[in-house]
Amino acid sequence: MLERIKNIAWEHREQITAWRHEFHANPEVSFQEFETTKRIKNYLEKMGFQNLRVGTAGVETGVVADLNPQKKGPCIALRADIDALPMQEQGNPPYRSKNDGVMHACGHDSHIAMLLGAAQVLKSMENELPGRIRFIFQPSEESPHKSGARAMIEEGVLEGVDAIAGLHIWSSLPAGIVGYKAGPFMASADEWECVVHGKGGHGAVPHLAFDPIVAASAMVGALQTIVSREIDPLEAVVVTCAHIESGTTFNIIPDKAFMEGTVRTFNQEVRSTIPERMERIIKGISDAMRCKSEFKYKNVLPPTVNDKAFTERAAEVARALLGDENVREVVPTMGAEDMGLYLERIPGTFMFLGTYNEAKGTVNPQHHPEYDVDDDVLPLGSALLSAIAWDFFRRKN
Ligand SMILES: [Zn+2]
Ligand SMILES: [Zn+2]
Incomplete structure (x- = not known):
């Protein structure tokens, strides 16, 4: 046949x-x-x-x-x-x-x-x-x-x-x-976005502002510790920040920063733990840096x-x-x-x-x-x- x-x-x-x-x-x-x-x-x-x-x-x-x-x-x-x-x-x-x-x-x-x-x-x-x-x-x-x-x-x-x-x-x-x-x-594909709200000001007097760019930058780095420090190294996970936007010119501290990216993994159980991990890190850094943040996570494909x-x-x-x-x-x-x-x-x-x-x-x-x-x-x-x-x-x- x-x-x-x-x-x-x-x-x-x-x-x-x-x-x-x-x-x-x-x-x-x-x-x-x-x-x-x-x-x-x-x-x-x-x-x-x-x-x-x-x-x-x-x-x-x-x-x-x-x-x-x-x-x-x-x-x-x-x-x-x-x-x-x-x-x-x-x-x-x-x-x-x-x-x-x-x-x-x-x-x-x-x-x-x-x-x-x-x-x-x-x-x-x-x-x-x-x-x-x-x-x-x-x-x-x-x-x-x-x-x-x-x-x-x-x-x-x-x-x-x-x-x-x-x-x-x-x-x-x-x-x-x-x-x-x-x-x-093939991996799951989810999307996340985060808006970090700070307080704008003059680039020369940062102590009078709450800088959302510094907070967002710290978040981008810290989010990588989900993969490197929180998940079993034998599990494949990707946490990517793929788009980041903030500010207008060289001497203004903006009042907010926007980030978005994707999360990939093969394991549904691991996948279900990622939003909490991201939110905890984002919130912790926001608090530490006197900012506020809004975080959204969207399950897209299994x-x-x-x-x-x-x-x-x-x-x-x-x-x-x-x-x-x-x-x-x-x-x-x-x-x-x-x-x-x-x-x-x-x-x-x-x-x-x-x-x-x-x-x-x-x-x-x-x-x-x-x-x-x-x-x-x-x-x-x-x-x-x-x-x-x-x-x-x-x-x-
Ligand atoms: Zn294609
Ligand atoms: Zn195709």
């Missing part, structure tokens, strides 16, 4: 590549994937999918398609994100972005093409599959404040779904290599945690499909993904598919203005998603 899946995917390679190029040329940013959605819907209908559900959070973006909806058996979802980034493409491929200031620089064009390819493969064997497959074309992954995954889950996309799998094209892995990791795979059994089995399938030498266990990344929201609720796995290829010039990292992928990996991705779905029914029986 794996040979057959691989062959069908390979037979469709030109189509899959053409899809990728079409989506690359017509990128749309988060929750504005209107044309993208129409194109996906159109291709799925051509394949014979019916009763597609279009739209997410009241916007006509995102598509959900079910294979074998009438069957009673178990259900696996395959997920692709479909949004592009608000940035100008600097490269010049024949399928260059036609939309100024918008670019598929994260590989989500490949994700759409690979999932359409998997839909094509699995559609051709639907009668042999004992259960249902849900294809989720999810809008808005790049905008964590309006996560498309969260919106789709709230609208019931996981109802009746037993497991989920997804792939992310990965620029740092060699082309064609599958990277997997059971357990925590870590992406791969189910152990599902992931190990999926890695086995990948090895059988692509060869042992093309499947590697990889280290987790502190980047975040809203795939974690699905995996928080049902078992499944999120894997990387490498696309780094010096001969083809696909060497730039994700979100780079000249980012591009090696199209030869796309049918492999379609085959892998299809094989994971097929294998899911085998283990359920």
Whole structure:
């Protein structure tokens, strides 16, 4: 069966590549994937999918398609994100972005093409599959404040779904290599902000002011002691202050300072302790320096945690499909993904598919203005998603 899946995917390679190029040329940013959605819907209908559900959070973006909806058996979802980034493409491929200031620089064009390819493969064997497959074309992954995954889950996309799998094209892995990791795979991503209120004054007479810049500076340093002095050193945590703003000119002590940043970790328990730790340090320094502070912490995305059994089995399938030498266990990344929201609720796995290829010039990292992928990996991705779905029914029986 794996040979057959691989062959069908390979037979469709030109189509899959053409899809990728079409989506690359017509990128749309988060929750504005209107044309993208129409194109996906159109291709799925051509394949014979019916009763597609279009739209997410009241916007006509995102598509959900079910294979074998009438069957009673178990259900696996395959997920692709479909949004592009608000940035100008600097490269010049024949399928260059036609939309100024918008670019598929994260590989989500490949994700759409690979999932359409998997839909094509699995559609051709639907009668042999004992259960249902849900294809989720999810809008808005790049905008964590309006996560498309969260919106789709709230609208019931996981109802009746037993497991989920997804792939992310990965620029740092060699082309064609599958990277997997059971357990925590990508980090949580939270945001914080803090306003330090002091008392303004003349730069020459600091003793008459309460300097919020000195207080904020002390906080930036002290916040690092959460990682270095308060958390088990074997836990990975990042506390970053990424934006700081205060003052107007060289001789005025301002009356306030603003800071904001991100917190990343893999461990939900550790994550839940961070706001208290930050607030305590910020408040302590404010008091010590005669300032007042307002601190806000926002939980944005959970870590992406791969189910152990599902992931190990999926890695086995990948090895059988692509060869042992093309499947590697990889280290987790502190980047975040809203795939974690699905995996928080049902078992499944999120894997990387490498696309780094010096001969083809696909060497730039994700979100780079000249980012591009090696199209030869796309049918492999379609085959892998299809094989994971097929294998899911085998283990359920
Ligand atoms: Zn991205
Ligand atoms: Zn991405």
